[in-house]
Structure formats: C-alpha cells, structure tokens
Amino acid sequence: MKIVLAFLMLAGLLAIGVNAGSEPVCSYRNNAGETIFLKYLPLLKQGQDYVDFGADGKCMKRAVCTENFKTEVEDCAKHRVTCGNKKTFPGVFPGCCVKC
Template sequence: MMRSHFICLIVVSMMIMLLDMPSQSYAASEPVCTYRNSEDETIFIKYLPLLKRGQDYVDFGKDGKCLKRAICTDTFKTIVEDCSTQKITCNNKDRHTGVFPACCIKCH
C-alpha cells in the first residue's frame, strides 16, 4: 500500500514538472526578427516586450570594424543601420555610448 502511494506521488510530480516546461513548438513559434550577416549566416533577434526594446546584433567585418547593426522592433521587423550612413569620426567617437556606431571606424 505504501509503495503504491509512493509511485503515484512520483508519477504526479513528473506530470506537474512536464506541464510546467515550455513546449518545443511554443518556443520555436515565438516571433523573432531575422538578419543575414556579412558571412551569409541567418541571425535571429528577439524583441523583449517587458523591456519594451529589441535586441540588436552588430555585424563585424573581418578587419574588426563593424559594418551594420540590426535591431528587432515591436512589430518584429528588422531595422538595419549601415555604417556608411553614420556621421562618426575619430574626434566624435567618444560621444557615442555602446558599441555601435563607434565600431564603424578604427582610430590609432
């Protein structure tokens, strides 16, 4: 009798743990943005609703300078900012916080 209660308790505990785990299909269906980087890889970027901001991805070239930055919006569209459109110089580089766009140039 005691053994059957113990087995029943284990089975119920396992069922509760399985119900609490997110399913694979739910995790895979979570909306994300995509970006194709300079090495032809697909990068997945999330929007973080609790923070009300999207993740970003900085695409670095082989020389160590960055080329572009991709940002995921709240509508799950990818915004791409190109280094060529940034007005960054070695003189004003320190005025920018974060990696991008300061990584667009190399200063000695």
C-alpha cells in the same frame, strides 16, 4: 533499453525545438551568410540588436528587432563617425565603424 533512451532524448529535443520556434522573432543575414535571430522583449519595450563586424574589426551594420517584429538595419555610412568624435557615441554602434 539504449534504443528507448535514445528515442526519449530525441523526442525531448524535438519538443524543445517546437516550443522555441513558436515565439515571433526577427531575422538578419550577416556578412558571413549566417541567419541571426533576434527577439523583441515586450516587458523591456526593447528589441535585441546585432552588430555585424567585418574581418578588419570595424562594424558595418546594426540590426534591431522592432515592436512589430520587423528588422531595422542601420548602416555605418549613415553615421559621421571619426576618430575625434568616436567617444561621443554611446554603446558599441556606431563607434565601431572606425578603427583608430
């Protein structure tokens, strides 16, 4: 009986994994070497984003999933953020590029 129950649970988990993988996603490899999966949300016309933080608490990059399921990566070096103008940037990124 326990073997049958374990088999059914395993089959259910495999079915969930197959369904989850059928949806197109974007991927990003963060600074820790982990692969992050992001979705594009067509009803909102917006892609999920991921902010990559370093060990010092400052962010380094931001990855966004685009409409055609490509990952766009923005680097902190692209933005001129200082402690003086940090509050003028909306959202987490790129204000997290500096620690004040």
